[in-house]
Amino acid sequence: MSFNDEGIFGKDEFSEFRYNWSGITQRHSTQNLYILFSSDIAGMIIPKRVFKTELEKESFEKILAQYLPLQADLPTTSN
Numbered sequence: 001m002s003f004n005d006e007g008i009f010g011k012d013e014f015s016e017f018r019y020n021w022s023g024i025t026q027r028h029s030t031q032n033l034y035i036l037f038s039s040d041i042a043g044m045i046i047p048k049r050v051f052k053t054e055l056e057k058e059s060f061e062k063i064l065a066q067y068l069p070l071q072a073d074l075p076t077t078s079n
Helices: 054-067
Strands: 007-011 016-020 026-029 033-037 043-047
Touching: none
Parallel strands: none
Antiparallel strands: 007 016, 026 033, 033 043
16 A cells, blocks of 8 residues: 555555545544545545554654545544
């Protein structure tokens, strides 16, 4: 998986994916995951462990903040 100013990209031996930042409508972060939605029922889950260093994780969080406005954040529930 990689990310840049255009979006998030990934590839394995069976498939490829590409999400442009403009196609991501909501985001949520937990202690271990980033959850990015492209619709009410579709999106991607990115485990934070995929980032090998804290700098890589901070870089991803910075680009999320740049391309996904605060209104894209899902509210946190208190359950």
